[in-house]
Amino acid sequence: MFAHIRQRLLFNTVIKYGKQKGYSSTLAVSEVKSEVKSEAEDVTEPIYPPVKDLSWKAQRKRNRQAWYDKIKGLETVEEKQFEINMPRYYGWKSLILKEHVIPYNALAHAQYYTRTHVVQESGLPAFYNNIVSTEQLDRMVQAVKSDIEDNIIFEHCIRRRDHEIPPDKFPLDENVKAHDRKIYMEEVISKALIHRINKTMLIHLAPENLHLLHAEVDFEPRLEASWFVGSLYPSTFRRLKRKSIEFMKDHADDPIDLPVQYIGQPVMHLRHKHPLREIIPLSDCENPALDVPTFKLNPGVLTYNFEKKHLTNIPGFWPGDESEFGLLSYHNCTYLQTRPEKYNDTSTALTVQAILSSYSWLLSQACYQGFSTFNDITYPLTTQTVITNGQWWSFFVYQLNTTLVHSEHADENPKRNICWVTEPIKLFDKIENEKVHGLNEEVLKTLIKFYMNVPEERTGVDLKPYLGKSVKVVADIEHDERRNWLEKQYKYLVNNRPRHRRTPEIYDWQKIYLIRFKTRPLDKKREPWQFGVKAYKRRLDDHCPPYIPRCLRGAKSPKMRQKGRFAKTYYP
Numbered sequence: 001m002f003a004h005i006r007q008r009l010l011f012n013t014v015i016k017y018g019k020q021k022g023y024s025s026t027l028a029v030s031e032v033k034s035e036v037k038s039e040a041e042d043v044t045e046p047i048y049p050p051v052k053d054l055s056w057k058a059q060r061k062r063n064r065q066a067w068y069d070k071i072k073g074l075e076t077v078e079e080k081q082f083e084i085n086m087p088r089y090y091g092w093k094s095l096i097l098k099e100h101v102i103p104y105n106a107l108a109h110a111q112y113y114t115r116t117h118v119v120q121e122s123g124l125p126a127f128y129n130n131i132v133s134t135e136q137l138d139r140m141v142q143a144v145k146s147d148i149e150d151n152i153i154f155e156h157c158i159r160r161r162d163h164e165i166p167p168d169k170f171p172l173d174e175n176v177k178a179h180d181r182k183i184y185m186e187e188v189i190s191k192a193l194i195h196r197i198n199k200t201m202l203i204h205l206a207p208e209n210l211h212l213l214h215a216e217v218d219f220e221p222r223l224e225a226s227w228f229v230g231s232l233y234p235s236t237f238r239r240l241k242r243k244s245i246e247f248m249k250d251h252a253d254d255p256i257d258l259p260v261q262y263i264g265q266p267v268m269h270l271r272h273k274h275p276l277r278e279i280i281p282l283s284d285c286e287n288p289a290l291d292v293p294t295f296k297l298n299p300g301v302l303t304y305n306f307e308k309k310h311l312t313n314i315p316g317f318w319p320g321d322e323s324e325f326g327l328l329s330y331h332n333c334t335y336l337q338t339r340p341e342k343y344n345d346t347s348t349a350l351t352v353q354a355i356l357s358s359y360s361w362l363l364s365q366a367c368y369q370g371f372s373t374f375n376d377i378t379y380p381l382t383t384q385t386v387i388t389n390g391q392w393w394s395f396f397v398y399q400l401n402t403t404l405v406h407s408e409h410a411d412e413n414p415k416r417n418i419c420w421v422t423e424p425i426k427l428f429d430k431i432e433n434e435k436v437h438g439l440n441e442e443v444l445k446t447l448i449k450f451y452m453n454v455p456e457e458r459t460g461v462d463l464k465p466y467l468g469k470s471v472k473v474v475a476d477i478e479h480d481e482r483r484n485w486l487e488k489q490y491k492y493l494v495n496n497r498p499r500h501r502r503t504p505e506i507y508d509w510q511k512i513y514l515i516r517f518k519t520r521p522l523d524k525k526r527e528p529w530q531f532g533v534k535a536y537k538r539r540l541d542d543h544c545p546p547y548i549p550r551c552l553r554g555a556k557s558p559k560m561r562q563k564g565r566f567a568k569t570y571y572p
Contacts, residue, residue, distance in 0.1 A: 056247060057254075064407070068374040075468030076476070077319040077368050078490040079572040082540070084226075084311055084372065085493060086571070089538035090503045091308040092259040094226070095299050099264045099357055100335040102349045103302040108293040110352045113229050113260060114359040115405050116398075116417045117290040118351060124397055125279050125420050128449045141444050144204050148444065149436045151196040152427075155189050155390075157434045164188060187334040190390035194267050194330045195219070201451050211454050216271040216323040221316030223264030224494075225360030227373035228406035231255045233296050255296070257406050261309050262360040268330040269316045269361075271323040274455040275463075276382040278399065279418070285380075285401040286414040294411075308503070312494045315364035319473040324368055326361055326383040328450055333387050333394075350387055350394050351421055358385050358398035359417065366403060370466035376404045376415075379461050384450045388427075393443050395422045395450070422446070482570045504528050504535035541571040 052058070067083075074080050085091070111118065119125075132140075165184070198217070206212040234242075234256045242252040300306075315326070331353065336346055343349075362381045363373070371377045377400065385396040402415035425446075429438030464472060474490065477483040506515070506529060513520050514530075528535045545566040553565070 072375045072466050074572050075471045076473050078474045078486055083572050086540045089540050091310045093306055093308050094259040094261040096305050096307050097262045097356055102352050104343050106302055106352050107348050109295045110355045111293050112295040114355055115292055116355050116419050117292055119420050122423050127279050131449050132452050137445055140448050141441050144200055147200045152436050153434050155193045156431050183334055183337050190332055191267050193390045205451050209452055215327055218269040218316045221269050222314050223266050223316055224312045224314045225262045225364045226311035226313055227260055228257045229260055230257045230407040231410040232258050235298055262356055264357050266329050266331050270327040272325055272327045272455045273323050274457045275325040276455050278380045278382055282380050285416050290416045292416055309496050310493050313364040313367040315361055319368055320475050328384045331357055331387045333389050354385050354396040355419055358383050362400035363403055370464045373403055375466055376402055391427055392424045393427055394424045395446050485570045545569050
């Protein structure tokens with residue numbers, strides 16, 4: 001019917017105006033008939049544009065998805081990090097998670113924020129039973145046993161450490177000073193012992209395990225990771241703010257997304273250019289039996305703090321390093337002595353520490369492969385974690401299967417990350433007369449299995465599907481000016497130094513006299529919020545570029561004069 005109407009209108013138009021210009025009506029009609037017939041044959045069914053939901057929530061979701069796709073389409077690792085921080089000039093107001101600050105009863109919180117399932121059966125997965133034969137394992141234990149004992153004796157009995165303690169490290173109170181001194185010395189000894197045990201393991205195992213010869217060792221590396229958690233209950237302040245806006249009254253109780261920033265303090269990292277093998281296939285992690293507890297309350301109930309920070313993902317090295325996959329990480333747990341004895345949750349605190357540190361290390365590694373908290377990984381990543389104070393040792397294996405925990409994915413994502421846990425085991429019972437009593441060989445066996453877990457190159461898998469083909473990091477950019485600018489600004493961004501000008505805020509006296517009661521109408525308006533400017537929503541690129549003096553613009557060259565007064569920026 002639509003084609004017939006078009007044909008009739010077209011005939012009338014051509015015949016009417018064709019006669020006026022002296023054209024042959026018969027020829028015009030025949031040409032028109034042939035054109036309409038060919039067009040009708042090409043278009044058999046009408047094509048209509050999709051009907052979009054114009055509600056506020058649907059538009060907001062489409063805008064966010066467009067932002068996620070833009071992040072996915074950027075070529076380099078650093079530019080993706082720039083884009084994630086682009087909406088906030090002063091940084092995101094983030095939940096700060098620190099490795100050695102673990103509140104009471106925080107296991108459900110850690111599992112929900114990382115979408116992690118903790119295997120109930122204590123012990124390592126069956127995968128580790130096939131890494132090395134029993135005879136070879138016993139032989140290696142006997143080879144390293146005597147050296148491990150010598151390391152323990154040297155660090156606890158022989159080495160003098162008085163000169164290693166800073167003179168102003170402890171307070172004047174003698175009781176507090178003695179307690180803090182003991183904890184500090186235990187931390188120093190445990191770190192030194194970890195270094196020596198790692199060196200011993202590499203000396204004895206590297207000749208038969210060539211992957212250890214190519215492993216990179218980092219001492220006290222910088223570990224940071226950031227992500228967004230969704231489906232959380234809004235705070236009272238946010239609900240009231242939504243109710244004060246007319247079109248958002250119906251959305252006052254909608255869940256929110258919360259930025260999270262993790263800051264770790266590992267003792268040592270071992271890295272390799274190939275990833276570890278997966279423990280279970282990626283399809284098995286969608287099993288509904290892998291339960292994850294729910295924690296949607298404000299994390300302030302657990303005494304966590306919030307700070308404005310730029311979100312960073314740093315796995316202990318800069319982008320472009322060849323050894324970019326984790327092999328083994330050591331962590332210290334002497335902070336447990338500062339926890340009240342009434343908590344009685346040593347095992348739970350160690351599990352929380354292992355979940356957050358393992359997830360953060362793998363997430364930051366995934367970000368260097370081009371993934372992010374908004375763009376899910378396409379293959380699993382695995383790491384091995386050791387937490388010890390020198391005497392008590394705990395072993396963990398973590399497999400990262402998904403990074404999507406924002407928005408509705410916090411509840412609807414079928415994938416789960418999995419963590420295997422072992423109970424704390426004593427390496428030795430005591431030290432008397434410079435002799436180690438009760439050395440536990442099971443600890444050495446587990447540690448040897450961790451070192452002998454060989455990473456493999458994954459054939460047929462694109463490890464960096466969301467990065468450029470030839471340009472994957474800023475160092476690969478050929479344009480000198482753009483490369484240098486991005487490198488400098490990226491290092492400044494991840495430093496998280498405060499801006500040279502203070503962040504605009506509303507002081508208490510302003511809330512009382514200018515906003516709530518309005519008793520000072522003659523005061524001059526000076527603050528941005530008085531002009532309707534939301535300073536906390538300022539974009540990262542919303543600033544004046546550096547000014548170029550006239551003498552540096554090339555006054556003698558007309559081409560240089562045309563470049564302008566301000567330097568060029570290269571934000572993604």
